[in-house]
Amino acid sequence: MKLAIVGGGSTYTPELVDGFQRYRDVLPLDELVLVDPDPQRLELVGGIGRRMLARAGHPARLTTTSDLAAGVDGADAVLLQLRVGGQDARHADETWPHEVGCIGQETTGPGGLAKALRTVPVALAIADVVRERAKPGAWIVDFTNPVGIVTRALLQAGHRAVGLCNVAIGFQRRFAAALGVPADDVQLGHVGLNHLTWERSAVVGGVDRLPGLLAERLQEVADDVELPPALLAELGSVPSYYLRYYYAHDEVLAEQLTSPTRAEAVRAIERELLAVYADPSVDTKPAALERRGGAFYSEAAVELLVAMRGSRWGGAAGGPVGRPRVVDLRNDGVLPFLPDDHVIEVPATFTGGRFVAELVAPLPEAARGLVAAVAGYERLALDAAVHGGRGRVLAAMRAHPLVLQHARAERLTDLLLAQNAGFLPWAR
Template identity: 45%
Template structure:
């Protein structure tokens, strides 16, 4: 088996490599290819990965390349973790929101919109290249905004098998398991929404309902917090636990005020990545450094490895994925990509039937999905009208009066990365 990682120079890559080392025998992994357009960074990250693989007894052959065709040819699985424009572009995404008095964040609001416009065309080109070089492979995307990218891939490149992954759901599962004092594999969560816009509405351990206990503990945590992410009255009325990114919707003013007094997250990550790359360059380093946890993305390798194992072995395990639900969610169009539990085997991905969300949550999903559909069209086709409508549709957007000027601001900052609008 050949697995390819596009964006192999990411500081996340060593964690992913570690996961493949652990699972190499189960997967029958022969070759792991790390591809990146930044040769210098790939040399540092890939050099560390080589030492990790060698220290583990060389369970597979590791290849480093800047040639995308060579990396894709004959691959069984392609994992994408790209950041078009690098961390400098992320910083601009955050500053875009701040300039307009809006939430400045890389995966939602106007910052997430800018990132999607840069990212989707590249992922679509990868999907097209896969049809030529590895037509039977799965494209597993981690690149943010993961759900919106999955929507675009399944709508505009349906011939390539693709799915979106996020570490958010498994993070919730792991925390609940820790709080209950049980193994994570025994915990099943009822979870539904869009990527970074989803709610937990049920939990079982070995089939036993523990939701009342989990929900009560969450409410107690909110009560004890001096600056809770969510209003307690709202959570109690919804009887649902929101994913962390919903604080941008439920506490918008507090977020905007906080960001005005603090540096961007991008600036913090640039510092952390600099320190990580220095550590990775140490020729004596062969294990994951503790500093990697500061980067975020916990359980990243776990979700990727578990998904590939299920697709390869057909074990029928349940994973929370971003894919078309195909009628699993009553009242939602079947071709919507959403984030929900799916049973996975060697025949593919099978969304499991889901209970409808509370009306307030459902309404927010509809609003953001409208934005996603318009944003995907704009990114894939260069449709300016769709881009402007997407900005108007997003609940965290600038509104109809400011959308045209904000879009011109976005284009000016991202001109070289958005040829679909500027050519």
């Protein structure tokens, strides 16, 4: 199997390499290609990746290239992990919305719209090359935020794509630890849109253990997502921590105004990691990588690739390929209040060469309203990302539930375009 990672110069890539080497028995990887426009990062990340594979005795050949077409040529699957504009653009996304009293975040709110506008055209251009040069039927696995919008862009353009996020697998691992069971024994009732989801059940052996967790460990679970215990008790579910930007917007904004941005923290971690990667004696995953973010992404990616190849996942419980995995895919009636072509995030099974979503119980009215509102914003955001134009950006900005007011949306749109004109040809 040949796997290409576009954005392979990311400091996070050694986490993926670690997953590939640990699960070599279920994922027969022959060739791993890191594709990235930054030659220095490719040299450092590729170097430690090769040393890790050699130390593990893994037979895969790891190569690096800045030539996208050559990198994806003949690939069985392509992982997208892009950050257009790097941490500088992320820092901007996390700060300029503050001028209008909105949270700054790279996937949610005004900053998330900016990231979508920068990212969607690049992702679509990459996907066109993948369609031309990769193996027939090759899948694109999108880990690039905002995952829901980017994945819908790919699907709308006719690409064979699925979105992947680490939120669900993070909850699965934490719930399993709290329950004292193997992670593969926990099946989540995960539902919503990317970065707008709720865990509505945690089934182990046919029994939903989430009500017991909320009854016995309410404070602990609430602390994990930084939300009030009373809110979780009322909901009877566990919101993703991204819902804190909605449920506690003003509190989060106050914190952001007095704290360094996540981009600043990641930038410091990346400098540390690149220095470690440059050391030719280092051939294992550095401990500092745990602070980089993206926990369990390697496990989620390996699980997904294994399932798509029809092998068996060699997790703690040896779960079968048919076990549902949380992905981002077309709605197709699963949430009946959304259009069929919208992208939702729910458990799905890979069967017959495609992902088939599980049916989910109707959402409570409050959650349904929020999901519908954000989905409406996402559709307008994708329209703006594909077609450009200040009017489209303004329409998407105004539709976001964290904005709504026209005057605020006008000011945020001007700030967004001023910060991102270099990435948007139509805005120059």
